[in-house]
Amino acid sequence: MRYLISLLIIIFCTAVYGQKRNGIIEYNRKSDWINIMSKLPFMTKEEIDRNRLTWGNREDNKGENYQLYFNEGKSIYIQKEEENEYGYSWRKDEYVIIRDYDEKTCHDQVDLLGKTYIIQEELPRIKWKILNEIKEIAGFLCMKAETIDPVKGTKIHAWFSDEINVYGGPEGYYGLPGMILGLVFNEDDVIIEATKVTFNDEPIELPIPSKMKGKQIARTEFEGKMKKFIDESIEGRKNPFWQIRY
Amino acid sequence: MVFDTLNDPLVAATVLLLEKSDSTMIEFSRTDLDGSFNFKKVPNGDHLIKITYLGFIPITINASSTDGSNVDLGRLEMVEIASELMEVVIRAAKAPMKIRGDTIEYDATTFKVPAGSSVEDLLKRLPGMEVDQDGGVLSEGKEVSKVTVDGKIFFGSDPKAATKNLPAEGISKIQVFDTKTEEDQITGGTGEAQTKTMNLELKDDFKNGGFGKVVGGLGTETRAELKGNYNKFNEKIQFSIIGVGNNTGRNGLSWDDYQDFMGSNSFNFDDGGDYGFGGGGGRMIKFGGGDDGGIESSIQSVFFNDRNNGGFPENYNGGLNFNYDHNKNKFNSVYYYNQAGLERETVSESQNFYDDFVSETKRNFVNDDLSAGHRGEFTFEKEIDSLNTIKISTNIAAIGTSNQSRGNTILSRNGALTTESRYNNLVNSNGYLLNGQFLYRRKFVKKGRQMGMNVSYLNTSLKDDGNQSSTNNFYGEGEIIEGVSLIDQINNSLANKNQFKANAIFVEPLNKKFFFQTFFNHSTRIETGDRDVFDINQEVEVINGFLSRTYENQIMLNRLGAVLRYSQKGVNISAGSAFQQFNLSGLYNGKGNEGINGIVDRKYVKWIPNASINVAPMKNSYLALSYNVDAQEPSIRNLQPIVDNRNPLYISEGNPDLVPSISHGLSLYFSVNKPATSLRFSINGNYNYNVDQIITNQTVDENLITYSKPINYTGGEQVFLYTNVSLPLLKNKITARIAMSSNFNKSFAFVNTILNETNSIGYRPSVRINITPNENFSLYVNAGFNIINTTYNISTSQNQQTNNNSYSVEFNAKTFMGLYVNSNFSYNQFINDRFDLNQSVPLLNVSLYKRFLKGDKAEARISMYDGLNQNINFSQYASGNGINKSETYAIGRYIMFSLTYNIRGMKSDVRKDSWW
Incomplete structure (x- = not known):
């Protein structure tokens, strides 16, 4: 019922198809470790239940918050600087994802297994399938699209809204006829959802770091390293996602 | 051209050009002001055009271009959603069967089937449904090719797996619809389907299920064991039961069993702890605690109390656990009963060195112990809102023990017999514990500001009824009896403890980088006791004035502290006092x-500093440095100027002049981990310096009766180092772990007014190699050495080295005909030249097992324990001015045949789990 009401609100409120081409979107990224672990091929039903019973009811997973700054042709996706809540600060992995939709290039700074890499190259085309479902995220009606993770071979679902006329999204995903406001990796392993969308009338300056250090690497090679690690970990019956970003 | 139903053009509608075969997006566009759109350079083939516009039903149309020419789609009309919504909102009355489009939905709860029926039995009763002899399902004459459970594919592609295995009582609805092709799913098309899909919707309270197992074994030497557990759960409730009984000394309760039993209650935050210098408001996961099976032992420590120290044990334990977790409320309750009986015969020998003589003690004794305890723990936690949480917990326990010890002790001085004692003691104890705790945790709207408060009350009572009798002969020169002391006493006592604690903490962020933390701890402990000792003289009981007493002790502790912490980008530095x-x-x-x-009334005040640094100097590494000071008050027993001659050979007296002992500690920890190669390294070091440490001042008289009194002494030191490297020699096949730990200990004792300094240095190198070449074979090889050099400043001739070395090999394999082998061989060596000791204990355990029944649900196993029939437990140690070795008789070789049934089936695995 709540869904219907919000749908109706959206229908009557979106009279103006506006200049929603500059702004900041806040995303929350939540990994469900129980689900991730449950799908590892070496886990038995008994072990899965044991973990779910022991840890499944913990509600302390608040996820991590990210921000996507976007203008008409470019976007940057970074972890949100937050005041630390527990009086303890952990070292964070580097994660800067820059997309230039006009030039069709990327400039990413990402960590993998203790090393920082720079991926600066042409954007590959993401092969999207358009599905028939719709859903509301952060006040926007979104359509569903699907692609296959090039490394894990699992399904990725994106929820995009054609109301935001920029073809980008979080975690470097892009290429749908509207902004991606939700991403779901492999059913329920990781869920990234927009929590707040703020538009700017004027084009905004993207907070691109002045220096991005790291070893230059081609995306295919980076993905190859990742795949090798995942395969080896699974062979050795370890959860690879303790060590690498899902 | 796209128009609405009122014939106005739709501007900026999204138009997608899709591949018809799999709906892959080729291109997208938006409609112009007149509602028109076009795609250029469209590849040849069958395509779909999908148009979406907010508030309108999306439309999909075929658009094929086979020869490269332009395709005109003409005028397209879209319908507003609003009118359609109304139909969706209309709810059908609850009927056993509903038809919506191509979907038939059955309300499973209205079709009655006998208890224990499978889904297949249920399907046979549904109109329009047929089940053939092989279990194949037909709906309206079409084959059901796919079965999903709550929309998820069940057990791969075989639909019979779901219908035959799932119980009917767990199903709320059954939906049957046409199996859609990928294309139908995209276009919403309704081509004539060849097969049907069936979706089983589970009842809410059946979303998960249950598991359990039972193991029973019978062996030679009248050995037997039985163990079982069962667990049932759903999203909100977890219920479990466990029971164990054996006379093998192996409860065999593992961490897995613990987690299966306790569920979401397995690991909890130590919210009730004494807040201190630590960060994060002092929230750490706590586990276990309490003395060995004593009244204050936690359920965890009782659960894992599975030490095999030899002897002939007989154990029974079991419990119930119930957890309810829903929304913001958590309720956990657990009850556990344990009963342990142990009969043990021990022969021990020790030597103690004095400036001008060596004493030797030989003991031979039998212990017959029985203990039983009931324990319950209840916790309720409620998150009132996002900022406020309360938690209430209570523990109750009741225990009863009976300890009988009889034997003899022979003391000699420089080889000449001085004292011989025969004794027989019996103590029966009964006690209870009540403990309640309330906790309040608050966060504030301002991020990083937080506070916590807890109060707790503990009450324990222990009543002892004992009998002590001994005959002590004292020998003079030429081993002639010079004196005889006969002790025959009744010893009754009652001890109560009341403890109240209150703790508070407050954390305030000063800015983004600095935090200020302040904490307060209060504890009041009141111990009261009443002890009556009667000497029995020719069957007349006479009160013993030296040993009968009442006492009341009160220990109050207050601590107020503050910490300033810097926390930024992985660097955390804190200093406080x-x-x-x-x-x-x-x-x-x-x-x-x-x-x-006697009266004791002492006040002490101590100022305690604290500092720590935690950083990640590079990726996947961690470095921690800390300095802390710990102040420990003397025990009142040590302060009372009263003689305790309960043990006639060891008479102790308190010292009212004692002051608190202070320990200064420095610690270092560093670890680094290279995930790409699985290489890990860590090092851990600690140094402690003791100021006013409480040591003993002993005087030993010519009859080797020891008089002992505690005193303060400054200068004791301890160093501890541990380092560990894990090396993958062949990825996932061979891993080596090399560890080295060493410690240095300088301790002092006054013996016959002479200061004894004892230095001991221990080295414990160890190597472990895991070989796991394939799924059917694994081998684990261990070698560990424990070398301790002890030097004495007084009798340097007594300097000695003890070596305790252990080697072990564990081998697991799956052999022919599904037969598994598990073999474990360990070889423990105890060497001490001073004792001319070179003792080896080889232990061999072998088992053969085979799994059977569908899904490996059952296992038959034959095992041999202590194959070389060593039937002994051995230990040795050196301490202070003495050395000791002891042997305890153990069960020895036996063969056991056991059967296991596991509802879930067993993992046929020869490899141990490693979580890294």
Whole structure:
């Protein structure tokens, strides 16, 4: 019922198809470790239940918050600087994802297994399938699209809204006829959802770091390293996602 | 051209050009002001055009271009959603069967089937549904090719797996619809389907399920064991039961069993702890605690109390656990019963060195112990809102023990017999515990500001009824009896403890980088006791004034501290100090005519600094450095100026002049981990310096009776180092772990007014190699050495080295005909040249097992324990001015045949789990 009401609100409120081409979107990224672990091929039903019973009811997973700054042709996706809540600060992995939709290039700074890499190259085309479902995220009606993770071979679902006329999204995903406001990796392993969308009338300056250090690497090679690690970990019956970003 | 139903053009509608075969997006566009759109350079083939516009039903149309020419789609009309919504909102009345489009939905709860029926039995009763002899399902004459459970594919592609295995009582609805092709799913098309899909919707309270297993074994030497557990759960409730009984000394309860039993209650935050210098408001996961099976032992420590120290054990334990977790409420309750009986015969030998003589003690004794305890723990936690949480917990326990010890002790001095003692002691104890705790945790709207408060009350009572009798012969020169002391006593006592604690913490962020934390701890402990000792003289009981007494001790502790912490980008530095106050008062009244009494009233104040650094100097590494000071008040027993001659060979006396002992500690920890190669390294170091440490001042008389009194002494030191490297020699196949630990200990004792300094250095190198070449074979090889050099400043001739070495090999394999082998061989060596000791204990355990029944649900196993029939437990140690070795008789070789049934089936696995 709540869904219907919000749908109706959206229908009557979106009279103006506006200049929603500059702004900041806040995303929350939540990994469900129980689900991730449950799908590892070496886990038995008994072990899965044991973990779910022991840890499944913990509600302390608040996820991590990210921000996507976007203008008409470019976007940057970074972890949100937050005041630390527990009086303890952990070292964070580097994660800067820059997309230039006009030039069709990327400039990413990402960590993998203790090393920082720079991926600066042409954007590959993401092969999207358009599905028939719709859903509301952060006040926007979104359509569903699907692609296959090039490394894990699992399904990725994106929820995009054609109301935001920029073809980008979080975690470097892009290429749908509207902004991606939700991403779901492999059913329920990781869920990234927009929590707040703020538009700017004027084009905004993207907070691109002045220096991005790291070893230059081609995306295919980076993905190859990742795949090798995942395969080896699974062979050795370890959860690879303790060590690498899902 | 796209128009709405009122014939107005739709501007900026999204138009997608899709591949018809799999709906892959080729291109997208938006409609112009006149509602028109076009795609250029469209590849040849069958395509779909999908148009979406907010508030309108999306439309999909075929658009094929086969020869490269332009395709005109003409005028397209879209319908507003609003009118359609109304139909969706209309709810159908609850009927056993509903038809919506191509979907038939059955309400499973209205079709009655006998208890224990499978889904297949249920399907047979549904109109329009047929089940053939092989279990194949037909709906309206079409084959059901796919079965999903709650929309998820069940057990791969075989639909029979779901219908035959799932119980009917767990199903709320059954939906049957046409199996859609990928294309139908995209276009919403309704081509004539060849097969049907069936979706089983589970009842809410059946979303998960249950598991359990039972193991029973019978062996030679009248050995037997039985163990079982069962667990049932759903999203909100977890219920479990466990029971164990054996006379093998192996409860065999593992961490897995613990987690299966406790569920979401397995690991909890130590919210009730004494807040201190630590960060994060002091929230750490706590586990276990309490003395060995004593009244204050936690359920965890009782659960894992599975030490095999030899002897002939007989154990029974079991419990119930219930957890309810829903929304913001958590309720956990657990009850556990344990009963342990142990009969043990021990032969021990020790030597103690003095400036001008060596004493030797030989003991031979039998212990017959029985203990039983009931324990319950209940916790309720409620998150009132996003900022406020309360938690209430209570523990209750009742225990009863009976310990009988009889044997003899022979003391000699420089080889000449001095004392011989035969004794027989029996103590029966009964006690209870009540403990309640309330906790309040608050966060604030301002991020990083937080506070916590807890109060707790503990009450324990322990009643002892004992009998002590001994005959002590004292020998003079030429081993002639010079004196005889006969002790025959009744010993009854009642001890109560009341403890109140209150703790508070407050954390305030000063800015983004700095935090200020302040904490307060209060604890008041009141111990009261009443002890009556009667000497039995020719069957007449006479109160013993030296040993009968009442006492009341009160220990109050207050601590107020503050910490300033810097926390930014993985660097955490903190410095703080606390003001600690001890108030000790005690009242002691002897019951006899001797008028023995004493009063203790002492106050101490100590200033305690603390500092720590935690950083990640590089990726996947961690470095921690800390300095802390710990102040420990003397025990009132040590402060009372009263003689305790309960043990006639060891008479102790308190010292009212004692001050708190202070320990200064420095610690370092560093670890690094290279995930790409699985290489790990860590090092851990600690240094402690003791100021005013409480040591003993002993005087030993010519009859080797020891008089002992505690005193403060400064200068004791301890160093501890541990380092560990894990090396993958062949990825996932061979891993080596090399560890080295060493410690240095300098301790002092006064013996016959001479200061004894004892230095001991221990080295414990160890190597472990895991070989797991394939799924059917694994081998684990271990070698560990424990070398301790002890030097004495007085009798340097007694300097000695003890070596305890252990080697072990574990081998697991799956062999022919599904037969598994598990073999475990360990070889423990105990060497001490001073004792001319070179003792080896080889232990061999072998088992053969085979799994059977569908899904490996059952296992038959034959095992041989202690294959080389060593039937002994051995230990040796050196301490202070003495060395000791002891042997305890153990069960010895036996063969056991056991059967296991596991509802879930067993994992046929020869490899141990490693979580890294």
